[in-house]
Amino acid sequence: MALTPMQKVAVFFPLNERDALLAHLQDRGRVQILDLKETSLAGEVETSEAGTGGEVEQIASELKRVIDALGEFEERGGMFGGLGGGKLLVKQHEFKKAVEEFDHKSVLKAVDELEAARNDLRQRRTSLEGDIDKLLPWVDLDAPLEELAPTRRAVITAGLIAGGRTPESLLAELEEAGETADLVVVKKGEGYAYVIVFYHESEEDAVQDVLRRNDFDVRTFEGYTGYARDIVAAARDGIKEIDERLEDLAGKGRELARNKPRLMLAYDYYSQEAMISYARSLTGSTSRAGVLEGWVAEKDFDVLKRDLEQHLGDVDVVKIPPDEGEDPPIVLKNRKTIWPFEIITEMYGMPRARELDPTPLTAPFFALFFGFCLTDAGYGIVLAALSLFLMKYIKGGRKLLWLLFIGGLFTILMGALTGGWFGLSDETIPPWLGWVGAMRKSLMLFDPFESPMTMFGLALMLGFIQVTFGLLIAMVENLRRKDFVAAVFDQATWIVLLWSLVLYALTRAGVVAGQYSPAFKYAAIAAAVGIIALSYRESKNAGARLAWGFYNLYGITGYLGDILSYTRLLALGLATGGIGMVINVVAGMTKGIPFVGYPAMIFVLIGGHAFNIAVNALGGFVHSARLQYVEFYPKFFEGGGKPFRPFKKELKFTRLVEEEN
Amino acid sequence: MDPIGLAMAIFGGALSALLAGTGSAIGIATAAQTADGVLAEEPDLFGKLLILVALPGTQGIYGLLGTFLVIIKLGFVGGGSVSLTMWQGFQIFSAMLPVAIAGFFSAVHQGKTSSAGVELTAKRPDAMMKGVIYAAMVETYAIFGLLATILLLQGINLG
Numbered sequence: 001m002a003l004t005p006m007q008k009v010a011v012f013f014p015l016n017e018r019d020a021l022l023a024h025l026q027d028r029g030r031v032q033i034l035d036l037k038e039t040s041l042a043g044e045v046e047t048s049e050a051g052t053g054g055e056v057e058q059i060a061s062e063l064k065r066v067i068d069a070l071g072e073f074e075e076r077g078g079m080f081g082g083l084g085g086g087k088l089l090v091k092q093h094e095f096k097k098a099v100e101e102f103d104h105k106s107v108l109k110a111v112d113e114l115e116a117a118r119n120d121l122r123q124r125r126t127s128l129e130g131d132i133d134k135l136l137p138w139v140d141l142d143a144p145l146e147e148l149a150p151t152r153r154a155v156i157t158a159g160l161i162a163g164g165r166t167p168e169s170l171l172a173e174l175e176e177a178g179e180t181a182d183l184v185v186v187k188k189g190e191g192y193a194y195v196i197v198f199y200h201e202s203e204e205d206a207v208q209d210v211l212r213r214n215d216f217d218v219r220t221f222e223g224y225t226g227y228a229r230d231i232v233a234a235a236r237d238g239i240k241e242i243d244e245r246l247e248d249l250a251g252k253g254r255e256l257a258r259n260k261p262r263l264m265l266a267y268d269y270y271s272q273e274a275m276i277s278y279a280r281s282l283t284g285s286t287s288r289a290g291v292l293e294g295w296v297a298e299k300d301f302d303v304l305k306r307d308l309e310q311h312l313g314d315v316d317v318v319k320i321p322p323d324e325g326e327d328p329p330i331v332l333k334n335r336k337t338i339w340p341f342e343i344i345t346e347m348y349g350m351p352r353a354r355e356l357d358p359t360p361l362t363a364p365f366f367a368l369f370f371g372f373c374l375t376d377a378g379y380g381i382v383l384a385a386l387s388l389f390l391m392k393y394i395k396g397g398r399k400l401l402w403l404l405f406i407g408g409l410f411t412i413l414m415g416a417l418t419g420g421w422f423g424l425s426d427e428t429i430p431p432w433l434g435w436v437g438a439m440r441k442s443l444m445l446f447d448p449f450e451s452p453m454t455m456f457g458l459a460l461m462l463g464f465i466q467v468t469f470g471l472l473i474a475m476v477e478n479l480r481r482k483d484f485v486a487a488v489f490d491q492a493t494w495i496v497l498l499w500s501l502v503l504y505a506l507t508r509a510g511v512v513a514g515q516y517s518p519a520f521k522y523a524a525i526a527a528a529v530g531i532i533a534l535s536y537r538e539s540k541n542a543g544a545r546l547a548w549g550f551y552n553l554y555g556i557t558g559y560l561g562d563i564l565s566y567t568r569l570l571a572l573g574l575a576t577g578g579i580g581m582v583i584n585v586v587a588g589m590t591k592g593i594p595f596v597g598y599p600a601m602i603f604v605l606i607g608g609h610a611f612n613i614a615v616n617a618l619g620g621f622v623h624s625a626r627l628q629y630v631e632f633y634p635k636f637f638e639g640g641g642k643p644f645r646p647f648k649k650e651l652k653f654t655r656l657v658e659e660e661n
Numbered sequence: 662m663d664p665i666g667l668a669m670a671i672f673g674g675a676l677s678a679l680l681a682g683t684g685s686a687i688g689i690a691t692a693a694q695t696a697d698g699v700l701a702e703e704p705d706l707f708g709k710l711l712i713l714v715a716l717p718g719t720q721g722i723y724g725l726l727g728t729f730l731v732i733i734k735l736g737f738v739g740g741g742s743v744s745l746t747m748w749q750g751f752q753i754f755s756a757m758l759p760v761a762i763a764g765f766f767s768a769v770h771q772g773k774t775s776s777a778g779v780e781l782t783a784k785r786p787d788a789m790m791k792g793v794i795y796a797a798m799v800e801t802y803a804i805f806g807l808l809a810t811i812l813l814l815q816g817i818n819l820g
Contacts, residue, residue, distance in 0.1 A: 071704075347790050347791065347794075452811060452812060452815055453812075453815075456812070565801070567805070567808055568801060568804045568805070568808070570808060571804045571805070571807050571808035571811070572804065574807075574808075574811055575722065575723060575726055575804075575807060578726045578729065578730065579722060579725075579726055581729070582725070582726065582729045585729075615715075615718075615719065615722065618712065618715075619719060619797075619800075622793055622794060622797040623797060623800075623801075623804075625790075625794060626794055626797055626798065626801075629794065630798075
C-alpha cells in the first residue's frame with residue numbers, strides 16, 4: 001500500500017558524450033528527464049531552445065505518412081514472418097545496421113510519385129465522369145454543341161423541364177407568348193424532358209418569362225465542341241484507359257508495399273532518434289560540461305550510478321533535493337495480487353505525493369463487484385481460462401489480463417453461490433448433465449431469480465460497507481495527520497450515524513435483538529447533534545455554524561443515493577443470468593429445426609454465450625469501476641499526482657529481442 | 662381468462678424490446694457515425710472505438726430481457742399460457758414501462774455521450790476508458806429501470 005520512493009538526481013557529463021548518455025538512458029528507461037529550463041538551475045546554465053526532434057523527426061513523420069499510404073496496397077494475411085503481438089522482432093545490434101543499409105529515400109520518392117500519379121489520374125477520371133453525366137441526355141442531338149450558341153438574331157437555349165410539365169404544354173405557352181418561339185425535344189422520359197428552345201431576340205422578355213414560370217433548368221455547353229455522343233464515347237474510352245493505368249499503378253504499389261517492414265523499422269529508428277534529439281533540448285550546458293536533472297526510483301539510484309559510470313566513464317550522478325513545492329512523479333507499488341488493480345487507480349488519476357494509494361483498498365471490492373455483475377460460474381471459468389490462455393500468447397496487456405483472471409475467479413464464486421452455470425436452470429438442464437444440476441443445487445445459497453430481494457439486500461449491504469469503509473479510511477488519514485477534530489466531526493460522527501440508523505432499522509425489522517434499539521437510537525441522535533454543531537468550523541458565528549451544520553446533515557441523502565447506486569450490481573447480475581437463460585431457451589427451440597437442428601443449436605449456444613460474456617464483462621468492469629470512482633474514492637481520495645514517465649524506447653512497430661550469447 | 666388482460670401483458674412485453682431496442686439503435690447510430698469519421702483519419706483506433714460504439718447497445722439487451730421475463734411470467738415457454746384478469750394484464754404492462762422508457766432515453770443520450778467519447782479517443786487514445794466511464798453514467802438509469810421492472814414483475818401475483 002504505497003508509492004515507490006523517488007529520488008531526484010543531477011547528471012553531469014562531458015558535452016561530447018551527451019548523445020551517448022541520452023541513448024544509454026533511453027535504452028535503460030529508468031530516468032524521467034526534467035526540462036532544465038523549468039528548474040532552479042535555469043539561470044545558471046545555458047539551455048537550448050525547447051523543441052522539436054529536428055530533422056530526424058521530419059524523417060520519421062515522412063516515413064509514417066508513406067507507411068500509411070502503402071497500407072492500402074498491402075495484401076492481407078501472412079505479411080511478414082516473425083510476428084510477436086503484431087510487431088516486428090529485431091535483434092538489438094541488427095537494428096541500426098538494417099536501417100542504414102536500407103535506402104528509405106528512394107522508396108519515399110517512389111511512393112510520392114506513385115501517389116501523385118494516382119491522384120492526377122483520379123482527378124481526370126472524375127472530370128470525365130462529370131462530362132458523361134452532363135452530356136449523356138444530349139447524345140441524340142443531331143448537331144454539334146457549339147451550334148447551340150445564339151446566332152445574330154435567333155436565341156437558342158437548351159434545358160430540362162420536369163415536375164408534370166411536358167414539351168407540349170411548354171410549347172403551347174411559348175406560342176402564346178411569342179410567334180417565333182419553337183422547341184425541339186432531344187430526350188423524353190417519365191415526367192421529364194430535355195428540350196431546345198428557339199426564339200427571336202425581340203421576344204426575349206416574353207419567352208424568358210414563360211421559361212421561368214415553367215422552372216426551365218438551363219443547360220449550357222461552353223467549352224465543348226462536336227457532337228455530344230462523340231464526346232461521351234471519348235470520355236468512356238478515356239476512363240477505361242485511366243482505370244487500366246490505375247491498375248498498373250496499384251501493381252507497382254503492391255511491389256513497393258514489400259518495403260513496408262523495412263520502412264517500419266526505419267520509422268522506429270528515427271522516431272527514437274527524434275526522442276533523443278528532443279531530450280537534448282531538455283539538458284543544459286556550461287562551457288565545459290553538460291547537465292541534466294531527472295527523477296529515478298530510489299532503489300534504482302545505485303544501479304543507475306554504477307551503470308553510467310561503467311558505460312560512459314566520465315559521468316557524475318548525484319542526489320539533489322527537489323525544488324520547493326516540487327512533488328516527485330508517482331509510481332504505484334503493490335503486491336503481486338493487488339498489482340493488476342492499479343489499472344483502476346491509474347485510470348482515475350495518480351495519488352498525490354503525500355496521499356495514500358487507494359489500490360489495495362479498492363481491489364477486493366472491485367473484484368467482488370465484478371463477480372456480482374456476472375454471477376455465472378461457467379462464465380467465470382471461461383473468463384479465467386481465456387485470460388490465462390491470452391497471457392501465454394500475447395506479450396502486452398498482462399495487467400489487464402490478470403485483472404480479468406481475478407475477476408473471473410470472483411465470478412466463479414458469485415456464480416456458484418447464486419446457482420449460475422451458463423444460465424442453466426432446473427428446467428433447461430438436459431438429463432445427461434444431471435451432475436451439473438446436482439452440483440449447482442449443492443453450492444447454491446439462493447436463486448436470485450426466485451428471491452431477488454435477497455440479492456437486492458446483499459447489494460445494498462455491500463454498498464453500505466464500502467461507503468462507510470471509505471469514511472473510515474478518511475478518518476484514519478485525518479488521525480495520521482493529527483487532525484483530530486476533522487476525524488471526529490467529519491467522519492466518526494457520520495460512521496456512527498449511518499451504522500446506528502441501519503442497526504436501529506434492523507432492530508425494528510427484528511433482525512437484531514430489540515433490546516439494543518434505544519442504544520442505537522441515542523447514538524444516532526448524538527451523532528446527528530455532533531454533525532449539526534461541529535461539522536462547519538470555518539465561522540465563529542454560532543448561527544452560521546448551526547445553519548451549515550443542518551445543511552451538512554442533509555448530506556445524508558447523498559449517502560442514501562450512494563448506497564442505492566450499488567443496486568446496479570443486482571440488475572447487472574440478473575441481466576447476465578437472464579440473457580444466459582434466453583440463449584438456452586432459443587437454442588432449445590432451434591434444436592427442432594429439421595436437418596440443421598443440432599448444428600444450429602450449438603451455434604446459438606456458443607455464439608450467444610460468448611456474446612453475453614463479452615458484453616457483460618465490459619459492463620461489469622465499467623460499472624464496478626464507476627462505483628469505485630463515484631461512490632468510494634471521493635470519501636477519502638483526491639488524486640491529481642503526475643505519473644512517472646521515464647525516458648525510454650517507445651517502438652511502434654518493432655520489438656527488440658535479446659541478443660543470444 | 663380475460664383477453665384484454667393477456668393483450669395488455671403482451672403489449673407491455675413487446676414495448677420493452679421495442680422502445681429500448683429503438684433507443685439502442687439510435688444511440689449506436691449516433692456513436693457509429695462519429696466513429697466512422699474518426700476512422701477515416703485513424704484506422705488503427707477501430708478496436709477502441711468499437712467498445713464506445715457498442716455501449717448504447719446494452720439498453721436493447723435489457724429491453725429484450727424484459728420481454729423474455731414477461732414471456733416466462735405468462736408461461737409461453739412451455740407452450741401454454743397462464744390466465745390473467747384485465748387488471749393483472751395492466752399490472753404487467755405498467756411494470757414494463759421503466760425498462761422500456763428509461764431504456765429508450767438513456768440509450769439515445771448514451772449514444773451522444775459515447776459519440777463525444779469517440780472524439781476524445783481520437784485526440785487522446787489512452788483516455789478511452791474515461792470516455793467509457795462517462796457514457797456508463799448515462800446507462801445507470803436504464804439499469805435502474807430494468808431493476809424496477811424486475812422487482813415489480815416479481816411482486817405481481819398471478820396465482
